[in-house]
Amino acid sequence: MAPSSDLADFYGFDRPETLEGLSGPITLINHFALREIADDRVGSPERSGLEAMLLYAAVSTERLAAVGGTFVMQGLHVGSLWGDELPWDLVVVANYPTPDALFDLFADEQYRTAYVHRRAAVERQRVEICSTIS
Incomplete structure (x- = not known):
């Protein structure tokens, strides 16, 4: 199953076909490079990228749980042991029971409203999707 075109457009998926044919539990690994000053086009007071991300996180944690998902890890990126070294600020790992749970999260109005802060x-950012080996 792939996300609807309105969800793909809203969230800016580069490769929605990656989600096609997946079933069962999935894990998303998110790498974020944050802006020094948030690009807040809605007239909000000036804040840092980290402050804006924390506004998003305050809602996304609850909404992820509402669709049966969990955050496995949220932390500061400190470097790479091997491979390409890319400058990231945060890494967030989340588990979803099914791809449909991810789509349910994307369709959630509270999550969608908070996504403007993200x-x-x-x-x-780089968002990688993983499925379990069975």
Whole structure:
């Protein structure tokens, strides 16, 4: 199953086909490079990228739980042991019981409203999706 085009457009998926054919539990590994100053186009007071991300996190944790998901880890990126070294600020790992739970989260109005803070906070991101080996 792939996300609907309105969800793909809203969230800016580069490769929605990656989600096609997945079933069972999935894990998303998010790498974030934050803006020094959030790009807040809604007229909010000036805040740092980290402050804007924390506004998003305050809602996303609850909404993820509402669809049966959990955060496994949220932390500061400190470096790479091997491979390409890319400058990230945060790494967040989340488990979802199914791809449909991810789509349910994306369709959640509270989550969608909070997502504007993530968009304002993030300069660059990489979101990797993993499925279990069975």
